Amino acid sequence: MTTTLKQRLQDDLTAAIKGRDELRSATLRLTLSAVTMEEVSGKTARALSDDEVQKVIAREAKKRREAADAFANGGRAAQAERELAEGEILAAYLPQQLTDDELGAIVAEAVKEAVAGGAQGPRAMGAVMKIVNPQVAGRAEGGRVAAEVKRLLGG
Incomplete structure (x- = not known):
């Protein structure tokens, strides 16, 4: 067991x-x-x-x-x-946290996907977060993820 x-x-x-x-x-x-x-x-x-x-x-x-x-x-x-x-x-009991580079790459891919899907402006943030969150669950804090999304969206 x-x-x-x-x-x-x-x-x-x-x-x-x-x-x-x-x-x-x-x-x-x-x-x-x-x-x-x-x-x-x-x-x-x-x-x-x-x-x-x-x-x-x-x-x-x-x-x-x-x-x-x-x-x-x-x-x-x-x-x-x-x-x-x-x-x-x-x-020691948690999954390995993502590095800034790894998080940046995941968010950049999600931004491309969301923008290709037609997301623009404030709605793009929600669309990107919806794509990113399942991929980084437990491996990056929400604040860190949101800051990276804002940075890449130019907000």
Whole structure:
């Protein structure tokens, strides 16, 4: 039987606790809590698919990046470093992020396709995003994608 992403998180948490790795165990504990909260939210409890668990991990990693920025801007370097370290731990459970060049190539192709389909002006942005998002899902943040689309559309 193949192990699920949630099971991998639990196994890694156990190993971190045994290895007395406080940072890793705290990070994985919080992430597993977020997964559990997602599972019991709504009308009925359910097990999450690996894709859904991955979305929870991505959301948690984004929170760490935002918190690190906030701490850094507030002059609290030690907390910012810890948040970044937690984000690095979570990044190991996510797909490899696209480089700027790879993202640029995907967006450029989508712009050609959307413009060839007749999209113009503000509607072109939506048409391009509709083409790009499924291709980059989980491998590039929406803000990064939108910025690249705007840049290539000349907006």
